[in-house]
Amino acid sequence: MGRIFVLIEHRKGAIRDITWEMLIKGRELALRSGGELTALLLGYQIRNLAEKLVQRADEVLVVEDEKLSNFNGEIYQRVLSKLISEYKPALTLIGHTSFGMELAGQLELPITTDCIDLCLENGALKAVRQMYTGKVNAEISFIGAPSYIVTVRPDVFPAEGQQTGRGEIKYLSLPIEEIKYKKFIEYIEPAVGEVDITRADILVSVGQGIGDKKNISMIAELSELMGGVLACSRPIVDKKWLPKERQVGLSGKTVKPKLYLAIGISGAFQHISQIKGGHIIAINKDPRAPIFGVADYGIVEDLFKIVPVLTSKLKEIKAG
Amino acid sequence: MDRKSGGKYKSPRLAFSECDIFFSGSAEHSSFSNTGAIVDIIVCVKRVPDTAGATIEIADDARRIREDGLVFDMNDCDKYAVEEAVGLKKKYGGSVTAIALGTEDVEDILRMCFVTGCDEGIRLTDKAFQGSDAVTIARILHRLIQSMKFDLILTGAQATDDGYGQVGSALAELMGISHATLVIGIEILDGKARVHRELEGGMEEVVEIRLPAVLTIQTGINIPRYVSIRALMKVAQKEIKVLDLKGLGMREEEVGESGSNTSIERLFLPPLTKEMEILPSDPGEAATRVVKILKDKGGLV
Numbered sequence: 119m120g121r122i123f124v125l126i127e128h129r130k131g132a133i134r135d136i137t138w139e140m141l142i143k144g145r146e147l148a149l150r151s152g153g154e155l156t157a158l159l160l161g162y163q164i165r166n167l168a169e170k171l172v173q174r175a176d177e178v179l180v181v182e183d184e185k186l187s188n189f190n191g192e193i194y195q196r197v198l199s200k201l202i203s204e205y206k207p208a209l210t211l212i213g214h215t216s217f218g219m220e221l222a223g224q225l226e227l228p229i230t231t232d233c234i235d236l237c238l239e240n241g242a243l244k245a246v247r248q249m250y251t252g253k254v255n256a257e258i259s260f261i262g263a264p265s266y267i268v269t270v271r272p273d274v275f276p277a278e279g280q281q282t283g284r285g286e287i288k289y290l291s292l293p294i295e296e297i298k299y300k301k302f303i304e305y306i307e308p309a310v311g312e313v314d315i316t317r318a319d320i321l322v323s324v325g326q327g328i329g330d331k332k333n334i335s336m337i338a339e340l341s342e343l344m345g346g347v348l349a350c351s352r353p354i355v356d357k358k359w360l361p362k363e364r365q366v367g368l369s370g371k372t373v374k375p376k377l378y379l380a381i382g383i384s385g386a387f388q389h390i391s392q393i394k395g396g397h398i399i400a401i402n403k404d405p406r407a408p409i410f411g412v413a414d415y416g417i418v419e420d421l422f423k424i425v426p427v428l429t430s431k432l433k434e435i436k437a438g
Numbered sequence: 439m440d441r442k443s444g445g446k447y448k449s450p451r452l453a454f455s456e457c458d459i460f461f462s463g464s465a466e467h468s469s470f471s472n473t474g475a476i477v478d479i480i481v482c483v484k485r486v487p488d489t490a491g492a493t494i495e496i497a498d499d500a501r502r503i504r505e506d507g508l509v510f511d512m513n514d515c516d517k518y519a520v521e522e523a524v525g526l527k528k529k530y531g532g533s534v535t536a537i538a539l540g541t542e543d544v545e546d547i548l549r550m551c552f553v554t555g556c557d558e559g560i561r562l563t564d565k566a567f568q569g570s571d572a573v574t575i576a577r578i579l580h581r582l583i584q585s586m587k588f589d590l591i592l593t594g595a596q597a598t599d600d601g602y603g604q605v606g607s608a609l610a611e612l613m614g615i616s617h618a619t620l621v622i623g624i625e626i627l628d629g630k631a632r633v634h635r636e637l638e639g640g641m642e643e644v645v646e647i648r649l650p651a652v653l654t655i656q657t658g659i660n661i662p663r664y665v666s667i668r669a670l671m672k673v674a675q676k677e678i679k680v681l682d683l684k685g686l687g688m689r690e691e692e693v694g695e696s697g698s699n700t701s702i703e704r705l706f707l708p709p710l711t712k713e714m715e716i717l718p719s720d721p722g723e724a725a726t727r728v729v730k731i732l733k734d735k736g737g738l739v
């Protein structure tokens with residue numbers, strides 16, 4: 119395998135974790151194949167970011183232009199296409215993020231997305247990705263092309279690793295055309311809510327298994343008895359049963375409680391990857407629910423059988 | 439070459455020849471005005487097995503899952519896309535055409551689209567389509583859509599079965615029009631749309647995008663209405679147009695596995711990353727254990 123490109127993801131002047139994760143995986147593939155790891159940094163006023171990358175890549179290619187100030191998939195895609203056709207990398211890694219999803223599909227190259235592993239088998243690239251709501255893994259092969267695109271799932275690979283780069287920074291000047299049909303307007307920060315689930319030691323979290331909005335109160339009561347804070351997974355917020363501030367997950371909050379009680383949560387990766395540390399107890403009737411893959415304790419049973427009994431037990435204890 | 443143009447998408451030739459007027463402030467070439475915007479919308483939907491609540495088994499060939507016993511439904515994000523399309527039609531006027539690719543069974547979800555308020559349904563069915571990857575599916579959809587008139591194409595951001603999340607952007611690329619992914623809010627303005635995109639950590643990004651465009655819809659943008667069996671029965675006789683490979687003017691080698699650049703070698707169950715202690719499923723015993731763990735971890739003091 120020849121050159122490996124990693125598209126650097128940054129927002130508001132900070133390099134995002136997915137970047138470091140891709141550089142670690144990219145380095146591993148480059149070492150195995152004798153290839154070269156190249157970081158692509160696109161943006162405006164980003165020279166300080168380039169300095170941070172030199173230790174992790176053999177070469178940092180920087181394209182700096184005011185038109186690249188805020189992320190715009192259309193402009194980034196054009197610049198990236200130009201760089202790919204010029205440098206002919208064997209592989210380009212892009213984050214499977216709101217940033218990467220916007221441009222990866224437009225590159226007219228063989229692509230596979232949301233990968234959780236990459237390896238070389240007899241010189242050929244194989245990718246592993248999840249299907250069917252995370253219940254099945256699939257091994258993907260690419261069919262005869264000189265260059266591939268792979269988008270990488272965040273929070274899968276470690277962000278820390280050896281600093282093995284040669285550290286050359288190369289500033290490129292590319293003519294960048296103005297894009298008139300798509301325009302960045304603004305970022306909107308998340309609204310400050312009434313509770314801060316990121317600070318709670320005990321989180322009682324409810325998922326789709328709860329079935330109905332009226333059943334949420336049952337979990338709220340349990341949470342209070344446990345001295346915890348009520349949280350939830352994405353489907354509950356999508357249904358507007360609880361406000362977004364209570365959502366644990368990639369598009370919600372990253373939490374680090376001492377104890378996490380997951381009730382009726384199947385355990386989509388975007389959810390479980392954002393529970394950092396602590397002990398997880400999961401209640402779910404499906405023995406193969408992905409939540410059991412990360413839980414310390416599992417109760418394989420209908421939540422409606424367990425929760426009422428647990429609630430009355432806690433009430434007894436409180437009553438002394 | 440600027441292939442992206444304002445106004446309604448009519449045919450590739452027409453669209454390509456129109457001049458770039460998007461942010462120039464002139465609206466005379468646009469089919470929209472602030473007062474009377476009309477949006478013709480195409481919504482692409484997928485029928486998927488409901489695997490979130492089911493136990494999945496891998497088939498003997500290790501390249502697919504066993505589908506017997508699984509309940510099929512419209513892909514979750516796609517339900518939001520359909521609801522959004524119908525909501526936009528209600529607000530601005532226009533029409534909604536739903537397209538689904540798959541076996542005859544996809545008529546189920548096209549009928550769900552009718553109940554929600556879609557005007558027309560098109561089914562793309564051919565044995566040759568099996569095994570198509572995301573880009574190939576986009577190629578098949580493109581072949582149909584290129585002859586249609588529309589302002590917006592909506593589709594779900596990601597499917598719950600294969601989850602590539604690429605059909606929308608690949609379709610936009612093939613059509614030569616703009617796109618935005620992970621959309622959680624849409625407002626139609628003069629010849630353009632102002633859309634909110636979902637970013638990580640609860641952040642949103644607001645962009646303006648010229649129409650026609652492809653928007654991939656994220657869950658939570660609205661509350662999809664409930665589709666009752668009774669309502670489905672009322673639209674059971676409504677006509678669904680059917681097109682196959684030949685009808686689309688495509689060749690077998692362009693579609694299916696032979697047209698795809700990636701291939702699934704094998705499926706396997708995810709390895710467990712952690713040793714889990716299974717607690718008793720008897721509610722009383724389970725509750726006792728949970729209380730003990732809670733106390734051990736410093737709760738209930």
